[in-house]
Amino acid sequence: MCFSGMDKLRKVVAWGALHNSKDRPNPPKCHPATRGAVLKKIMEWVEDLDKIYRFMWLYGSVGVGKSAIAHTISELCFEMNILAASFFFSRMAKDCSDSTLVIATIAYQLCCSMPELKLYIEGVVERDPDILQLPLETQVQKLIVWPLSQVNFQPRSSRLVSSRPSLIVVDGLDECGNEYMQCSILGALSGIFKAYAFPIYFLITSRPEPQIHKSFHTEPLSSMTTFLSLDNAYFPDNDIQSFLRLKFDEIKREHPMNARIPGSWPSEMDIKRLVQKSSGQFIYASTVIKYVNSPQHHPTERLDNIITGRGRDTRFAELDALYNRIFSLVDDSQTVEVLSILLFSREYWFPRTVNRKLIDGLLDLKGDALHRKLVHLHSILDIPALDDDKTEIRILHASLRDFLQDPTRSGQCHIGERAHARLTLRLMIFIPSVREEYHSVLLSSSLVFCLLTVLHPMHRHE
Amino acid sequence: MNELQRLSCQFFMVHCALSYPTPELLAALRKFNISDFLSVLSSQYPLGLSFVTINRQISELFAWLKNHVCHFQVDSWSIHFSRSTLLPQNHTRQLHTSYLLAWDKHIVASLEEAAPVRLAGLFVASALHPQFWKHSTIIREIINWKGPQDETTRLPNSCFQFLWAGEPDEEEAPDRTGYHKMLSQFLNDPSRSGPFCADETKFTCLATKTIQFITDSDVETSKCVIHSD
Numbered sequence: 275m276c277f278s279g280m281d282k283l284r285k286v287v288a289w290g291a292l293h294n295s296k297d298r299p300n301p302p303k304c305h306p307a308t309r310g311a312v313l314k315k316i317m318e319w320v321e322d323l324d325k326i327y328r329f330m331w332l333y334g335s336v337g338v339g340k341s342a343i344a345h346t347i348s349e350l351c352f353e354m355n356i357l358a359a360s361f362f363f364s365r366m367a368k369d370c371s372d373s374t375l376v377i378a379t380i381a382y383q384l385c386c387s388m389p390e391l392k393l394y395i396e397g398v399v400e401r402d403p404d405i406l407q408l409p410l411e412t413q414v415q416k417l418i419v420w421p422l423s424q425v426n427f428q429p430r431s432s433r434l435v436s437s438r439p440s441l442i443v444v445d446g447l448d449e450c451g452n453e454y455m456q457c458s459i460l461g462a463l464s465g466i467f468k469a470y471a472f473p474i475y476f477l478i479t480s481r482p483e484p485q486i487h488k489s490f491h492t493e494p495l496s497s498m499t500t501f502l503s504l505d506n507a508y509f510p511d512n513d514i515q516s517f518l519r520l521k522f523d524e525i526k527r528e529h530p531m532n533a534r535i536p537g538s539w540p541s542e543m544d545i546k547r548l549v550q551k552s553s554g555q556f557i558y559a560s561t562v563i564k565y566v567n568s569p570q571h572h573p574t575e576r577l578d579n580i581i582t583g584r585g586r587d588t589r590f591a592e593l594d595a596l597y598n599r600i601f602s603l604v605d606d607s608q609t610v611e612v613l614s615i616l617l618f619s620r621e622y623w624f625p626r627t628v629n630r631k632l633i634d635g636l637l638d639l640k641g642d643a644l645h646r647k648l649v650h651l652h653s654i655l656d657i658p659a660l661d662d663d664k665t666e667i668r669i670l671h672a673s674l675r676d677f678l679q680d681p682t683r684s685g686q687c688h689i690g691e692r693a694h695a696r697l698t699l700r701l702m703i704f705i706p707s708v709r710e711e712y713h714s715v716l717l718s719s720s721l722v723f724c725l726l727t728v729l730h731p732m733h734r735h736e
Numbered sequence: 737m738n739e740l741q742r743l744s745c746q747f748f749m750v751h752c753a754l755s756y757p758t759p760e761l762l763a764a765l766r767k768f769n770i771s772d773f774l775s776v777l778s779s780q781y782p783l784g785l786s787f788v789t790i791n792r793q794i795s796e797l798f799a800w801l802k803n804h805v806c807h808f809q810v811d812s813w814s815i816h817f818s819r820s821t822l823l824p825q826n827h828t829r830q831l832h833t834s835y836l837l838a839w840d841k842h843i844v845a846s847l848e849e850a851a852p853v854r855l856a857g858l859f860v861a862s863a864l865h866p867q868f869w870k871h872s873t874i875i876r877e878i879i880n881w882k883g884p885q886d887e888t889t890r891l892p893n894s895c896f897q898f899l900w901a902g903e904p905d906e907e908e909a910p911d912r913t914g915y916h917k918m919l920s921q922f923l924n925d926p927s928r929s930g931p932f933c934a935d936e937t938k939f940t941c942l943a944t945k946t947i948q949f950i951t952d953s954d955v956e957t958s959k960c961v962i963h964s965d
Binding site for chain 2: 618622623626632635636690691692694695697698699701702703704705706707
């Protein structure tokens with residue numbers, strides 16, 4: 275069977291990285307009436323036909339809402355027919371953190387948003403199928419620069435391309451591979467504009483990691499980039515306050531126990547305290563809301579738990595205190611085991627997804643045991659319905675991953691080398707032997723308990 | 737093989753090499769039949785892993801066994817965990833030694849099954865060449881050159897999966913170096929590799945066959961290992 279260039283290109287597209295990918299259910303989005311100033315600033319740059327800067331770097335620390343802004347902008351620009359391509363990095367999914375797929379994924383989307391380029395891009399891939407194994411700079415030259423330059427030389431096509439979608443959103447660059455690959459991507463993208471001022475622009479979001487900061491402040495990027503910091507200049511506190519008010523109103527209307535919620539709840543003081551604890555981090559506010567909104571608990575009690583909680587004096591103090599508060603309700607050691615499986619599976623097992631069926635099998639759970647173990651974690655995990663054992667169970671935000679993997683923050687909840695050891699022991703149970711018959715006899719005999727105890731003493735403690 | 741079995745074979749070594757060497761884990765590893773496991777990895781079971789990946793995982797596991805020192809008390813004999821014994825600090829090194837022995841036997845057995853010892857020995861000796869990964873196809877052609885026409889005595893295509901550890905310019909180059917080093921130590925030690933030891937006679941034979949290949953064949957000399965280096 276002969277595959278066309280487009281067929282070959284489709285095989286290396288990171289489908290999960292597109293802004294409207296079905297692999298990104300419930301992506302973070304800016305709540306209406308929040309982030310107005312930032313969105314306005316970005317759209318002013320997007321819609322400026324005489325823009326000088328080809329790149330906008332939107333940066334901020336964890337949980338300030340970069341991805342939510344990137345997604346909102348992508349959706350808005352997609353509706354306005356301005357979005358040419360997008361790539362949402364995520365360390366939680368292997369193909370979405372694989373730098374080798376970025377250029378091919380963008381090129382494929384350009385074929386759709388700029389049909390004039392399709393013939394050239396397809397031709398390149400057909401003539402050189404190994405192009406997708408080449409360095410990023412080479413891929414950019416062959417899959418983006420050369421097709422654009424060919425179209426540039428044809429007046430009619432050139433006019434058409436100028437009117438096509440032109441914004442390319444790259445979100446979460448710090449979630450891509452390693453530092454070297456992050457800088458390589460930036461270097462490759464900046465190379466697009468070496469010879470010609472092509473009609474495409476990049477909105478890139480990331481944490482302000484040193485290597486990314488350095489790349490943007492070094493030529494050629496420094497003269498092509500406008501910078502947008504998600505700091506206090508954009509009054510995140512006001513937006514967080516608006517968000518909290520709207521969400522608390524929703525809870526008072528829709529929570530199963532809303533009949534017992536006083537009309538004056540929450541107090542202005544409590545909202546102010548929450549805004550202060552957020553420290554500009556939307557992830558804190560959204561996690562608080564999910565925690566308070568738990569259908570099994572009374573919202574006023576849940577809110578009191580958070581308000582009276584104390585954190586240490588660090589940048590993530592309140593977020594850590596919130597996570598610690600959530601985990602303090604967990605009294606089952608297997609819950610931490612489930613978390614470690616969720617964490618590790620994204621990093622090491624991709625593209626395999628972890629669903630209830632897999633976890634039940636690994637941990638030998640039956641019925642609704644898993645749901646009972648995760649009952650306190652709905653504010654930090656995306657847990658499918660009880661009767662759905664196939665949909666993936668996901669960690670909702672990267673900040674939780676950071677928290678769990680940092681022993682100075684997560685303390686007893688830390689997921690590190692010992693978690694790997696526990697998982698290794700679990701996996702060893704299932705390794706088949708070439709003497710399968712002997713193995714299955716072992717499993718079915720009454721000696722199993724004793725043998726397993728010798729092999730895996732941890733079972734003695736359960 | 738069901739999904740859990742496949743998952744366990746695919747990722748057991750990955751997670752083990754990232755583990756803290758807890759007493760329970762070390763006890764389980766001592767009981768674990770690594771020979772059986774290596775056979776499962778080499779078998780026809782559809783693991784969905786390339787041999788490059790498997791070899792890298794093996795290299796990381798062995799490095800972990802060699803480098804970690806167990807300070808903890810381990811009780812591997814008492815079901816009720818009522819007694820404990822302080823084991824020597826090189827506890828995991830003993831494990832490393834026994835696992836390495838199993839790996840050595842596995843490689844030698846695989847080679848003996850796959851091809852005549854003479855041919856197989858030449859091929860594995862050539863694996864020490866730093867450009868082996870790049871020229872493996874032409875190396876097989878050279879070794880097979882003007883050999884017996886009987887297919888059963890020629891080098892089979894897929895029997896030497898343990899020699900591959902990926903290209904050195906890939907992102908995981910350090911892992912490849914680790915496996916290559918492990919393989920080199922095996923091939924240079926006659927007490928371990930036995931008839932497959934990469935000794936002088938094998939290199940002499942390889943050189944002779946290469947010269948014969950260049951002289952007799954129609955292939956471009958730029959493909960030749962000697963000329964490219």
